[in-house]
Amino acid sequence: MTRLVLWRHGRTEWNVRARYQGQTDIPLDETGIAQARRAAGLLASLRPDVIVSSDLRRAAATAAELAAIVGLPVIYDKNLRERYGGSWEGLTLEEIRSRYPDEFARWEPPDGATPDGDTDEMVADRVGPVLERAVGQLNQGGLAVVVSHVGAIRLGIGRLLGMTPQQWRVIGPLGNGSWSVLELGRNGWRLLEHNARG
Numbered sequence: 449m450t451r452l453v454l455w456r457h458g459r460t461e462w463n464v465r466a467r468y469q470g471q472t473d474i475p476l477d478e479t480g481i482a483q484a485r486r487a488a489g490l491l492a493s494l495r496p497d498v499i500v501s502s503d504l505r506r507a508a509a510t511a512a513e514l515a516a517i518v519g520l521p522v523i524y525d526k527n528l529r530e531r532y533g534g535s536w537e538g539l540t541l542e543e544i545r546s547r548y549p550d551e552f553a554r555w556e557p558p559d560g561a562t563p564d565g566d567t568d569e570m571v572a573d574r575v576g577p578v579l580e581r582a583v584g585q586l587n588q589g590g591l592a593v594v595v596s597h598v599g600a601i602r603l604g605i606g607r608l609l610g611m612t613p614q615q616w617r618v619i620g621p622l623g624n625g626s627w628s629v630l631e632l633g634r635n636g637w638r639l640l641e642h643n644a645r646g
Contacts, residue, residue: 450586451640452579452608453491453593454601455514455627457506458483463624466540469597470533470565475505481513483625488513490646491627494591496520500582501595502528510625511595523582527574530597534564556617568603569613575600576607583632598622605630608637 458480462469476484491514501511503524511522536544545552551563561567575596582592596604598621606616608630622628622643629641 450583450588450632451494451591452583452630452632452637453494453496453591453627454579454604454622454630455487455491455510455593455595456598456601456622456624457502457504457510457595458487459624460506462538468533468536468539468541468544468562469506470531470537471504471529472533472537473504473506476509480506480624481509484510484513486646487625487627488517491593492517494593496593497587497590498582498585498592499523499595500525500528500578500592502526502530502597502600504529504597507595507597511593514593514595525578527578528594528596528600531561531566531571531599533566534562536562536565568616571600572603572607572613572616575604579604579608601628605639605642609639610636 458476460474460480461477462474496518499511499515499520500523501507503526515522582594586592601622602619603616605619605628626643626645630637631640
């Protein structure tokens with residue numbers, strides 16, 4: 449069966465400080481590099497045929513760890529970037545709560561839309577086609593690894609599984625350096641693993 453591994457980037461300093469990252473281009477911290485290396489060693493054993501990554505540094509550096517082991521090039525796609533968080537990017541939850549109390553009260557963390565940022569559907573509409581293109585490069589039985597971000601992955605999974613936007617929130621987040629595995633069979637996509645790690 450054709451499979452798709454959706455891998456979240458390793459940890460960043462902003463993850464530790466609970467700052468809203470969005471599309472701000474933050475690098476991996478030392479723990480994040482170690483997470484990426486460990487996961488890459490495990491994912492390499494699956495023998496991927498294609499590696500596609502968000503072009504943000506934290507995802508690109510994560511993808512590079514796998515590429516170095518398996519000898520594949522990384523295809524970068526800006527449509528795999530995380531949800532754009534607008535004016536909330538760089539702020540902690542406490543800062544958001546104090547500066548935007550009304551908007552914060554209506555917000556659905558951790559992946560809800562900010563007042564001037566991307567909605568769930570905007571993210572799903574740009575991530576879903578990238579996943580389909582990655583799979584389109586595979587022969588039957590192939591494996592693509594896609595490196596992205598927590599919100600983008602969750603919404604991409606929802607889109608591939610044919611879930612309605614109201615159902616997307618039942619898919620939980622992934623930890624840094626974790627991944628999900630989907631399989632394409634005769635009846636469409638199914639989720640085999642979620643938030644897996646070594």
